[in-house]
Amino acid sequence: ISKSATLKRAGEPFFRGTYNIGLRKGDDALKTQIDAAIDKIINDGTLEPILRKWGLWNDAQLELQNRAKPGAQDTDVAYDITSTSFNWREAIWRLTRAAFVTVLIAFGSMAIALTLGMPLAIGQWKGPRAVQWLCTIYVEFFRGTPVLVQLLFLYFGLPTIGLAMPGWLTALIGLGLNYAAYESQVYRAALEAIPRGQWEASYLLGMSPLLAFRRIILPQAFRIALPPMTNDFVSLFKDTSTAYAISVWELATAYRELANASGQFLMLGVAVSLYYLAMSLPMAHLARRLERKLQRREAIEAVEAEIN
Structure with a gap:
């Protein structure tokens, strides 16, 4: 490293590792x-x-x-790595940095999923037959193949045609494309749950189809879709762990490498679990608050309509 212009030390060693030579049992002479x-x-x-x-x-x-x-x-005495003092301050710092990467990937992927999911849902719901067919192929492909295989394909397959991306960006885009298929089905189910009478009432009020969709149908569909969307977002936080396969230093990768180096599988596992809970529980809480707020607004609007 000292003679290389491109490599640099990541920091001082926080644990000692040793190399060992494995021999066939009983081969004392060798x-x-x-x-x-x-x-x-x-x-x-x-x-x-x-x-x-x-x-x-x-x-x-x-x-x-x-x-x-x-x-x-x-x-010759076996070296017990669990008996060595462990630098928890360094480990927590590494886990925190990895957690930021996890949050970045999760939010970026969900933004892609939410943005792409709506056109897919509308295409399957009201699009021409060819569009419905293409959207269905997309949805079934991404729902029917493992997300890990999709990430490996993007990371190792695309560079063969000159489309190389860093690991974190590959994970962000790959998970976004995967979850877009799921979000599209959430949107489609919510849109189909709106009674047809809502459309007819909107037309009687002189609204265009686009205005009726934006002002009447979409807000109601959003209330229906919010709980499953929240569940998907929480699941996405956990699915970021698949990014370890493409060398992304996210939370699961940090846990695996730190635990392998120190032997602190139990305590590090508890710490990583707390990190995941700290990331997912606030999102679930905010979603429930938003859902209750929308329900109260809907109840107020219903009462006002009765009065008028």
């Missing part, structure tokens, strides 16, 4: 030969110049060599 060879290059000073040449010599290497000397701690 184990003895390997130990003797390693001891020889340590004791005769051959190993240190090699490590210095490649910029690998540091205090940790010196400590390992001291442990290998006669009379030092037995190096």
